[in-house]
Amino acid sequence: MMVETGELTKLQMYIGGEWVAPSGGEYIESVDPFTAKPWALVPRGNAQDADRAIRAADAAFRDGPWGRMHPSDRGVIIHRLGTLIEKHADELAEIEVRDNGRLLAEMRHQIRYVAKWYYYYAGLADKIEGVVHPCDKPALSFSRSEPLGVCVGIVPWNAPLLLFSLKAAPALAAGNTLVMKPAEHTSATALKLMELVEEAGFPPGVVNVVTGYGKEVGEPLVTHPLTRHLGFTGSTATGAYLYSLAAKDVKRASLELGGKSPNIVFSDANLDNAVRGVVGGIFGATGQTCIAGSRLLLHRKVHDEFVDRLTAFTKAARVGDPRNERTQIGPIANQMQYERVLDYVRIAQNEGADLVLGGKRPEHDECARGFFVEPTIFTGVHNEMRIAREEVFGPVLSTIVFDEPEEAIAIANDSEFGLAAGVWTSDMKLALRMSDRLQAGSVWINTYRDISYTTPFGGYKQSGIGRENGIEGIREYLQTKAVWISTAEEIANPFVIG
Known part of the structure; x- marks a missing residue:
């Protein structure tokens, strides 16, 4: 009441x-x-x-x-x-x-x-x-x-x-x-x-x-x-x-x-769909979901092109008043979490990750008072960095390069977490092999962040x-x-x- x-x-x-x-x-x-x-x-x-x-x-x-x-x-x-x-x-x-x-x-x-x-x-x-x-x-x-x-x-x-x-x-x-x-x-x-x-x-x-x-x-x-x-x-x-x-x-x-979920993009993936899936996986809900695809594993062949597409797509997202129907990314839920997210941005930069987008409060009046952080993308991340191992719970994406499926599996599974994972490929044999090998309670193939009342949800490991x-x-x-x-x-x- x-x-x-x-x-x-x-x-x-x-x-x-x-x-x-x-x-x-x-x-x-x-x-x-x-x-x-x-x-x-x-x-x-x-x-x-x-x-x-x-x-x-x-x-x-x-x-x-x-x-x-x-x-x-x-x-x-x-x-x-x-x-x-x-x-x-x-x-x-x-x-x-x-x-x-x-x-x-x-x-x-x-x-x-x-x-x-x-x-x-x-x-x-x-x-x-x-x-x-x-x-x-x-x-x-x-x-x-x-x-x-x-x-x-x-x-x-x-x-x-x-x-x-x-x-x-x-x-x-x-x-x-x-x-x-x-x-x-x-x-x-x-x-x-x-x-x-x-x-x-x-x-x-x-x-x-x-x-x-x-x-x-x-x-x-x-x-x-x-x-x-x-x-x-x-x-x-x-x-x-x-x-x-x-x-x-x-x-x-x-x-x-918690989670530190990998979103894995192979060179044969539909890149337009994969970009949308990656954006929804980490910037939807301002990154404040346990299943956030916060580790982006990119095949070396498409790394540069994908990062360019991803950055351009994300730049166009409107950050602001969550009540406005045109807004696509809202504020962080509370001040404590807002400060935590900005701390992780500083940690990533100190670790040597390359900040290619965001990392600060948006520079327009609508976001002047609330707990806003721009959607943030880091490249040059390796899996031993804190930004790749610890749950940020905010709009912060870490990009990691891989060459072969086995390498992607090893990187993805090298985590104390095992809540979710995403795989983007047009090769269904590869997709099924990845779903078998990934240590996660949910594995999405050519989609991300879907849930249903009919489908079991939970985690592996911690x-x-x-x-x-x-x-x-x-x-x-x-x-x-x-x-x-x-x-x-x-x-x-x-x-x-x-």
């Missing part, structure tokens, strides 16, 4: 079906990345708020109607939420743009697409089936999939509502209850969504949102004894830390973490564990129970097993 208080909008948390103020009475300013001015006050939750939310979710799971509801009826409510998201997509998009600076045109499209996650998992809710086993004992043996209980979701600031839904939709379809913590910088759409959760008819306590800083509210959510699952999207360092906390109580976890989307996504939120019914006339020797 949003309450107007003078110039700033004051938000409230949603716990147990009620709109509540933070128990500590403190708030965090949410800053519009375009104006660099605060526009809303986000509740600064603490351990007391986290405990209240977890207990509300646990009560809803154990004692409320959600757990007793037929899966088909749960699916109806989840589908209704998707319909409401679609209906309010423009309003949600406006809020998201104000919170994190993504393009309004992109957010309108993305949020309408978010509704499909709820439609897909609503349809899957009553199709979770058990198995009868071919048992070698005198017994009927079968198994069934059951919900875990209270699931905690912690999501970042780059795509708040999408990443919220990647966790919420399958968890709810599996019959769990939720406590979600959005990033402190971008909590507004998650809280606005709770108005739609109420309208859709979710029982109180099934979906809860607690806001605030990670140490103050995120950690208490993870370590709470009633929490059964952690779903986290964010940096590898934070994910590993939260995973260690969850592991102390042997809690289930799904982690979608890019995470578990999968989101598709049927694999709902399995993260289920546990298997085996049931034995004896058909024996009498119990055999009770001292012998087997």
